[in-house]
Amino acid sequence: MTAEIICVGTEILLGNIVNTNAAYLSERLAALGISVFFETTVGDNPERLEQVVHQGLERSDILILSGGLGPTKDDLTKEIAARACGQKLKEDKEAMRRLKEYFSSTRLPMTENNLKQAMVPENCTVLYNENGTAPGMVIHEERGKEVILLPGPPSELIPMFHHQVEPILQKLRPGVLFSKVIKIDCMGESSVETEILDLIEKQSNPTVAPYAKLGEVHLRVTANADTMEEAKELVKPMVMELRRRFGNKIYTEEEDITLEEVLVESLAEKKYTIAAAESCTGGMFTGRLVNVPGASDVLNESFITYSNEAKMKYLGVKEETLNTVGAVSEETAVQMAEGAAKAADADVGVGITGLAGPGGATEDKKPGLVYIGVCVHGKTKVKKYQLKGDRQKVRQVTVSRAMTMVRLALCEE
Amino acid sequence: MTAEIICVGTEILLGNIVNTNAAYLSERLAALGISVFFETTVGDNPERLEQVVHQGLERSDILILSGGLGPTKDDLTKEIAARACGQKLKEDKEAMRRLKEYFSSTRLPMTENNLKQAMVPENCTVLYNENGTAPGMVIHEERGKEVILLPGPPSELIPMFHHQVEPILQKLRPGVLFSKVIKIDCMGESSVETEILDLIEKQSNPTVAPYAKLGEVHLRVTANADTMEEAKELVKPMVMELRRRFGNKIYTEEEDITLEEVLVESLAEKKYTIAAAESCTGGMFTGRLVNVPGASDVLNESFITYSNEAKMKYLGVKEETLNTVGAVSEETAVQMAEGAAKAADADVGVGITGLAGPGGATEDKKPGLVYIGVCVHGKTKVKKYQLKGDRQKVRQVTVSRAMTMVRLALCEE
Known part of the structure; x- marks a missing residue:
């Protein structure tokens, strides 16, 4: 069984909003075992929308359309979907009752175009909207295809899909x-x-x-x-x-688990604390660790030591090291990792120093050169990386590599 | 002139990732005055991709495809786009040279499938990738249509589109x-x-x-x-x-200028240094500042003081304050900002403390509550924010708000 997602809205084509509905629907359909082969976004244009709906009816079993169910003139999804399925619109009594109730309770003025929201195709299941005025619907097409119309706002679409559409889809799909x-x-x-x-x-x-x-x-x-x-x-x-x-x-092997969560969990299991000394990453390593709620169990403090002076002052990196092999070196990374662990009285110390670029290159040090030191209870490992990409990417990948080094060091302990 | 965006990737259809490329490309194309009428996402399936490319060639002047340029077997965008345009693939010498250089500099093993990335359609303009291994390309189709292939990762797609594709599109457009x-x-x-x-x-x-x-x-x-x-x-x-x-x-008012760049520039102009004391953001403020090449002119060190002890030890936050009004308070934010400036001997100090959530709420402190202190030469301002969103969003917006506070403090000086 295949489904196709059609998002209707000129604001998506203009890039004004990111299409999170498509991602949500895709993920839910995959979880239901329904293959999505195409997602199309089309503007509030009747001819192009009709073209896309006809094409979808030819090649997919289920069409899911989001958006364009509102009361304004450019909301045409229902009219076009009904026509493509060869159906006329009729008034739905319950939809009309709800609409009138909504307008009397909010005391908003009800205009003629609001009434059109209670009109539905002849052969459909109406999905009443608990979070807005536009009802959704499942149009039963004569060849057995289902055309599902959902309101565009995620706060209306998500609960309607989850509570009303999923049970219908589950019954349609074998296996x-x-x-x-x-x-x-x-x-x-x-x-x-x-x-x-x-x-x-x-x-x-x-x-x-x-x-x-x-x-x-x-x-x-x-x-x-x-x-x-x-x-x-x-x-x-x-x-x-x-x-x-x-x-x-x-x-x-868990869907929702991130690398930083694994790290925090491994540290917490051993009742270890971690402290980082960050130069080129400037706090991104620790910042990512703090993504994890409960990071406070394993983290008390970290050091952002961008200047040479700060590396000496807080971490005890030797002036001689900085003057001879330089700040971007194996030796400095080791001293930073060990110094961070010592200063913070932590079980694990991480030292990160590198040339993120674009400037700062020398004869033997090119942008993307990074040294990472990891010290666990005085045992220190250090690795050299030559990473590709712009300043941002080098720094982000550096953070991942440092996390992996800590993870493996804890595994191997 | 009309363009059509085609995103290739089963991971989008499965909802594994949100399609931010489509939003980016839509926004840029709108800015270039090129109308986008359709956006289609299709999986890594040769028949369906070919169908979509053919359809696009019939109805649009420009096709922009993203994704599927990698070295793996299911990366087929280039092969299919070339076939749809009636072109064969040939080796591009410069692409091959770059590919070899990449693998020799990173010392990663180069496999047979990496080599296919240097193959390009006969009549195309190659877009060399400064941030990854897959080159992009503009295939010149015989009817005068342009088929533009871009790598899927946004860190590669965005700079390639901005620096290489936009100048080409500008020339295509009348006026x-x-x-x-x-x-x-x-x-x-x-x-x-x-x-x-x-x-x-x-x-x-x-x-x-x-x-x-x-x-x-x-x-x-x-x-x-x-x-x-x-x-x-x-x-x-x-x-x-x-x-x-x-x-x-x-x-x-500059396209490419970010808030952190404005901040670094304003500080550098005044020859000021800045130091931050970060609790809930855990290094993200300083990490974002270091996005800017040349941040070393204004930044020597920052403090990630996640625990109460660290706040006292490095910043001199008073134990009494932490015991009475607590770590998430106006007083603590002020003492953190002033303490950071003092400890680092910096002109500007920033103190950030908050409840990012989801846990940790109390009767009068809800997740999203953040205090930011900014101290310039001993003059301190503090602001309370109640931010919406999940842990990540609260922390990201906190960083923006702190940057704005520093920016305005420097303006008003």
Whole structure:
């Protein structure tokens, strides 16, 4: 069973708003095991909207349209969808009752165009709107296709979809879908793919697909079956195989868990505290750690030591080191990590120093050169990275790499 | 001239990521005076992608495709776009040189599938990627249509579009379009809109359109004319009017200038240094300041004082204050700002303390409550904010608000 999402609204095409409805609907439909092959955004233009609806009816089983159900002249979604399904509009008594009630309770003036919101196609299920005036509807097309119309504002669309549309879709679809994600934080997308090329080539059910994220690669394993239990059973051997291949390069198998959450959890489990000394990242490492509610269990303080003086003053980095090998060096990263742990009396110290660019390059130090030191109870590891990208990307990836180094250091302890 | 945006990626159809590229491209195309009538998202499926590309070639002058240029097997955008334009692929020497250089400098293993990234259609302009490995390209189709392929990651797509594609599009379009942006950092979108309702209602040439950004509102004034000079003349009175209405609520009128850049520049002009003491933001304020190359002129060090102990130890916040009014209070924010300035011997001190949520609420302190103190040469101002949104959004907006407070404090000095 395939669905197609059609978002109606000139404001999306002008870039005035980001289309979060499409992302929400896509994610929910995937969870319901309904494949979405196309998402289209079209403006408040009757000819182009009609063209898109006709095309959708030809190639998909379910159309989900959002937006254009309001009372104004350019809200035409319902009229066009009804016409495309060969249906006339009729008044829905309950919709009319609710509309009148709304206007009498708010004492807003009810105009002639408000009344058109109570008109619905002849053969449809009306979705009454608990959070606004425009009712949604599921139009039953004669070939058995379903055309679902939803109001545009997310505060109306989300509860209507979740409470009223999902139960309808669940009944339409045979079987269930289950998917699991495997998140890898220390390999590039193409290296990951090379490792699983054989699995991708022979995949059918379950499938496995890599997604590149900033500093990470996610692998999604998805199976289709008659029951949830069967689907989960199908996913299992593939996940086991991926675990065997990637080992502790996998930082989580949970959909909602981020690298910083894994880090905070690992530290909290060991009752460890962490302190960072950040130069080129300027606080981004600690800032990301604080994304996690409860970071206060593992973090008391960190140091943003941008100048050489600050590195000496708070972390005890040696002046000689700075004068000879310089601030961007293995030695400085080590002294920063150890100095941060000592000054904060923390179990784990992190030292980050690098050239984020674009300026500051020398003969042997190019932008993107980063040294990260990680010290756990006096045992220090240091790594050199030559990262690609602009200043922002270098700094963001640096934060990910530092988190991975801490994660692995804790694993290996 | 009409353009159509085609985003390629199963991860968008699965709702794994929100399609911010479409919003970015739409906004930029609108600014260039190019009408976007359709946006389509399609998965990594060759038949469906080809169908969408063919349809786009029939109905639009310019196709902009994002995503699917990577090295993996399901990255097929280039192959399909070339076929739809009737072109074969050939190796681009410069792309190959860059690819090899990248892999030798990063010491990552270069696999066979990486090499396919250097293959480009016969008749195209190659857009070399300064922030990743996949080059973009403008395929010149025989009927005079242009098919523009861009990498999916926004950190690669945005600079490539801005620096390389926009100049090409400007030449394609008859007449010229000039637009100017006015960035406001201390008002919400609806307040800004209310202030300019009359201007929006009677607009024709130039137009003015508000865009809500995180913690900011941008107003774009756009004029259409035969020559650049005329277009600039048309924009002028509207910009003057907006300046009159918003005054120093405008932090810049430059497209590429960010709030943190304005801040670093204002500090550098006065030869001031700044130091922050960050609690709930955990380093994000300073991290954002360090976005600006040359931040070292104004920043030596900052403090991430997450625990009460750290606030006392590094900033001299009084134990009595923490025990009576608590860490999230006006008094603590003031002492943090003053303490940071003193400890770092800086001209400007910033203190940020708040409840980012979701936990930690009390009877009179709800998540989203933030106090920001700003101290310039011993003169301290403090403000209370009750921000909306999740933990992340509260912290990001807090950083913006703190930057605005420093900016205004420097203006008023």
